[in-house]
Amino acid sequence: MSSSRFLSFLRPDIRAMEPYTPIVPFEVLSKRLGRRPEDIIKLDANENPYGPSPLVRERLAAFPYYHIYPDPQQEALRAALVDYVGVPMDNILPGHGADELIDLLCRMLLEPGDVVINAPPTFGMYEFDAAVNMGRVVHVWRGGDFQVDVAGIARAVEEENARGQGRVKLLFLTSPNNPDGSLLRDEDLDALLALPVIVVVDEAYVEFSGRASLAPRVLEADNLIVLRTFSKWAGIAGLRLGYGIFPAWIMPHLWRFKQPYNVNVAATVAGLAALEDRAYYARTTAAIIAERDRLYEALGRFPFLRPYPSHANFVLCRVEGVDAWQLKLWLEGEGILVRYFRKPGLENCIRVSAGKPEHTDALLAALEKFAAREGVSP
């Protein structure tokens, strides 16, 4: 039933929201493309093609207590994360993916009209969660090289606070940034931390960056929060496990505010095993980094693609002289999924996740076929 006398009960801002573009489930896509799921090369969502390690699979299969509720405090997982992250467990809060923590922060901090600064092109959930939590999103666009506009952000914080219609509370930054893979510069972070705003740095892809995480800096700065996830490096995006590193002052409030059972038992079991199996993950992470670098180099040889250097597990390409949507559809017909963008700052772009070597081989072969058809061969 699409209409009801209770429709007016909905919050007006929720009623006015644009409909969500659903992600087509893998099995449905497989039917639509007429290919078995194992024959589809999925390079559209920055997932880890190696999946969970054998130890993670083993522990999940053997775990006997799925009928018992999870530990609301996530003591074991937080203790195991201390060594991995390099901060005390008192500063760590696990979540149902990093996504849950983005929502949690917005819900906890924003009063209607409070401002969230977003730095697009970037991950879409900051804008989404700010809006559903009645925040006002102010965009400060990144430059052509996807670097953050520090002066623009400083100006926006000052101007928005001066307007007096809600306080500027949160600034979301991503490093490496999705969708291009660029890193936040140290000097930019220093400058932004000097502003009267809570800076949330989302490090979902940090394991592929070859750089140290900013997590330990949370202990020195009371306005820095770092978000991380098991979705990418540990290959368990489907289980939903992320965590945040938070300054001490906010932790008691997070504990009071979060859903008690926000992290499920399977995610905890998998996360603990992944942290134990770091030698395995060092190998798969290195393989993904190698494939990303190969992808960047190989894509650049096609005259209609201009890839951006990336520190994450994907490569963004501007498509030149050819319609990126047509290219995406062509690749889909070949059983290869890539992400297409048609947003400001990302006109005519595709983003390709780094897969296994054979995935890159298949992608390059399909691109060569496409190039020959279009008469634009390297």
Ligand SMILES: Cc1ncc(COP(=O)(O)O)c(C=O)c1O
């Ligand atoms: C920048 C960024 N942050 C967070 C996420 C989501 O992380 P999680 O799976 O832990 O919710 C993604 C997923 O694509 C992402 O790109």
